[in-house]
Amino acid sequence: MGKAADTALIKVVNLGKSFDVSEPFLQRVVTRSGRKIVNAVDGVSFSIERGTTFSIVGESGCGKSTITRLVAGLDRPTAGEIAFNTPDAAPVRLQMVFQDPIGSLNPRWRIGRSIAEPMDRTMDGNARRERVGELLKTVGLAPADAGKYPHEFSGGQRQRISIARALAADAELLLLDEPTSALDVSVQSQVLNLLKDLQERLGLTYLFISHNLSVVRFLTDRIGVMYLGRLVEEGSGQAVFDTPQHPYTKLLLETIPDMENPKRDRAPLTGDLPSPLKPPSGCVFHPRCPLAMEVCSTVRPELQVVENGSNVACHAVAQGAAMAAPVNRYAVV
């Protein structure tokens, strides 16, 4: 991982990650089958300015979690580069916040101990206790909660605890992996509000991944829409929501319930995600695309800047044949 050149805290360039999911050699000889490679992430580039949120959205299996793992350094890329722009090239301080916080909290530890664990070891006991109390207050809990166990909290409270833990580690970059998906809608908005408030107060940078566009809208500065390992559209939150360009982005937006007119007929996102072991040729979205043309099955479209400032990988958009933008509608959680 190198050093990012400009003001972005993180710059991802042509990132690729493939997994070899082949059967064992002898089995392949018997069944006369070849190697099987999954390109989970294929040529993805984006950057995140310090203090802002970049969201990655897309259906299950499109490669969102793999990108998070690569950024976290839990996996090594097979192609491309991830560069962090930190003073004196110091390691970036990043923490992950997962969908189900119960898995990342030790059930036998009082939560005060879990929160204190990533703190600076040179702090004495009193200073640590004081800092734990402060952090609990920061995330909307009480200092006295430090003495309780994870099972004594609700899902939303546990997510607050995992955010406090990330702050205890003095994180500057939070990797938010579906952080509100396991929560009730009313609790989701409280956690999103907390994240927004912390970002404003502490200047945190977020990489937020979600399959749900309506969740990211509230928090995001920029959005990357992924399909089968590739970025198909990347732009400001406003541009992607108000004037979506890629047919896949439009169909994803169509899946968000229309609160004002729930019975309205909407174009459904039909067909299954193709197997990542055998991705379609050309544009990977072409078998499900309402605008597919001949070129789409043979030539891979590259991201190109379009009129609204977004970057879009679509032959039809490039030729000006995009569908009329749908009426902007979304559910604010």
Ligand SMILES: Nc1ncnc2c1ncn2[C@@H]1O[C@H](COP(=O)(O)OP(=O)(O)OP(=O)(O)O)[C@@H](O)[C@H]1O
């Ligand atoms: N360790 C691995 N070994 C083999 N294949 C993997 C591995 N990790 C991910 N994949 C494959 O890579 C593709 C992308 O997976 P990934 O988990 O990144 O998608 P995702 O968009 O985060 O999905 P979800 O929302 O379901 O978590 C999938 O086809 C998945 O099966």
